[in-house]
Each structure stands twice: as structure tokens, then as C-alpha cells.
Amino acid sequence: MPQDIDKAAERLVKANYVIALTGAGISVESGIRPFRGPGGLWTEYGEPPMDGYQRFLADPKGHWEQRIKRVGYAKELYETIEKAKPNPAHHALAELERIGVLKYLITQNVDNLHLAAGSEKVAQIHGNMLKMRCIKCGSRYEQEEISLETLPPTCPKCGGIIKGDGVMFGEPIPLDVLEVCEREMDRSEGMICVGTSAFVYPAAGFPREIKRRGGFLIEVDPRETELTPLCDISLRGKAAEIVPQLVSKLRDILKSK
Numbered sequence: 001m002p003q004d005i006d007k008a009a010e011r012l013v014k015a016n017y018v019i020a021l022t023g024a025g026i027s028v029e030s031g032i033r034p035f036r037g038p039g040g041l042w043t044e045y046g047e048p049p050m051d052g053y054q055r056f057l058a059d060p061k062g063h064w065e066q067r068i069k070r071v072g073y074a075k076e077l078y079e080t081i082e083k084a085k086p087n088p089a090h091h092a093l094a095e096l097e098r099i100g101v102l103k104y105l106i107t108q109n110v111d112n113l114h115l116a117a118g119s120e121k122v123a124q125i126h127g128n129m130l131k132m133r134c135i136k137c138g139s140r141y142e143q144e145e146i147s148l149e150t151l152p153p154t155c156p157k158c159g160g161i162i163k164g165d166g167v168m169f170g171e172p173i174p175l176d177v178l179e180v181c182e183r184e185m186d187r188s189e190g191m192i193c194v195g196t197s198a199f200v201y202p203a204a205g206f207p208r209e210i211k212r213r214g215g216f217l218i219e220v221d222p223r224e225t226e227l228t229p230l231c232d233i234s235l236r237g238k239a240a241e242i243v244p245q246l247v248s249k250l251r252d253i254l255k256s257k
């Protein structure tokens with residue numbers, strides 16, 4: 001395993017353009033439960049309806065009234081996300097960006113923790129639960145920028161209906177984010193996948209596409225995943241332990257050059 005970390009660090013130093021993909025596994029140690037699988041929020045409360053976005057469009061006012069009441073899993077989710085802090089894995093990835101090795105980070109998480117850790121180049125494909133978005137012009141807002149006095153709230157710029165930025169079932173991934181992902185995929189020579197079983201599309205397609213184009217894949221996950229057979233290097237363990245070790249090794253290599 002230490003040899004694998006060395007190997008992964010060497011591989012990352014040699015590459016000109018590396019991006020990362022992160023999923024629920026990276027935030028578990030910040031106290032955020034995954035949605036799926038054992039101990040998952042939806043495993044306990046049941047999956048939300050698959051046509052959530054269509055229901056929102058049919059009755060945005062009703063959706064907002066429910067949202068303000070925080071019914072079911074939403075209550076726990078908002079409460080944990082609001083108080084969660086980035087863990088050493090989030091901080092290590094932010095450092096990897098600062099030292100110029102990591103060029104972009106795509107996350108499936110809606111918890112804001114990469115931004116809180118200081119990562120700047122972040123594509124949040126499923127949105128950010130702490131932000132709001134206009135469904136008409138796509139502008140994003142901080143929660144405090146939007147008044148909830150009249151429901152549904154409307155966009156200060158265009159008057160369109162405001163929803164949470166988190167992408168619902170049945171809702172298309174915002175185009176601006178998808179475009180960033182495609183641009184970054186084109187530029188990338190390799191990808192570090194942290195805490196994602198790459199089960200949900202479109203994210204599931206990204207590592208497979210990197211591989212198809214001849215790029216390399218490094219995985220950090222305590223368990224074998226569906227991606228493991230595709231990976232050049234698999235680092236087994238908790239993200240909060242492995243990613244900082246990897247970044248520290250990388251720093252040593254860069255220093256010695």
C-alpha cells in the first residue's frame with residue numbers, strides 16, 4: 001500500500017493535466033451520510049419520487065411550503081450539511097489544486113464542502129444544497145439573497161421561479177456545469193476518483209471515458225468498486241487518511257525536483 005501511494009504520486013507528478021471526481025465517500029467523515037447503500041439516508045427514509053422535478057414544476061409553491069417545513073430526510077440532510085466541516089480529504093484536494101497538480105474537481109456531492117475547504121475549480125454536477133438557482137436564466141444565489149416571503153420565490157434578475165440548486169430526480173443537469181465537465185474531460189490525462197462508486201450517470205461515464213481515451217485512473221476507496229477493474233492504481237482506505245498521505249508524498253517529490 002505505501003508503495004501504491006508512491007506510485008500514484010509519481011504518476012500525478014508526471015501528468016500535465018489531472019482532474020478529480022468525488023462522491024459521497026469523501027464526505028462520510030464530515031458526518032454526511034450517503035444517500036444509497038447501508039446506512040444511507042434513502043435506505044432509511046425511502047428514495048424520493050423519480051419525478052421530483054416534474055412535481056416541482058407542477059406545484060412550486062407547494063414544494064416550497066414542504067421545503068420550509070423540512071419534511072422527512074430533507075430535515076436531517078439540511079441540518080447535517082449546514083453544520084458539516086470539510087475533512088482532511090477535502091483540504092488535501094484543495095491543496096492539490098493550489099500546488100498546481102489538480103486542474104479541476106467534479107463532485108457529485110451537494111454539500112459545499114470542497115468550496116468550504118478552499119477548492120476553487122469545482123463543478124458540482126448535482127448542484128449545491130446551500131444555494132438557490134433560477135430555473136429560467138440559471139443564475140445562482142446564496143440563500144440569504146432570496147426572500148421567501150412570497151412563495152415560490154422569484155429571480156431578482158429575470159422573475160423566473162427559484163428552486164434549490166440541488167438537482168432533483170427528473171431534472172436535467174444544468175448545462176453550464178455539463179459544459180465545464182466536457183471541457184475538462186477533453187483536457188485531462190488522468191483522473192483521481194475519491195469515494196465514488198461511479199454508479200449514477202453522468203458522473204459514472206467520466207472515468208470510463210477517461211480510460212477509453214487512454215488516460216489513467218487512480219481510485220481512493222475503502223472497498224472495491226465497479227471502477228476498480230478499470231483503475232491503474234487503487235488505494236484502499238478512508239479518503240480522510242489516504243488523500244492527505246498522497247498529497248504529502250507529492251509535495252516531497254515536487255520539493256526534491
Ligand SMILES: [Zn+2]
Binds near residue numbers: 156157
Ligand atoms: Zn432568472
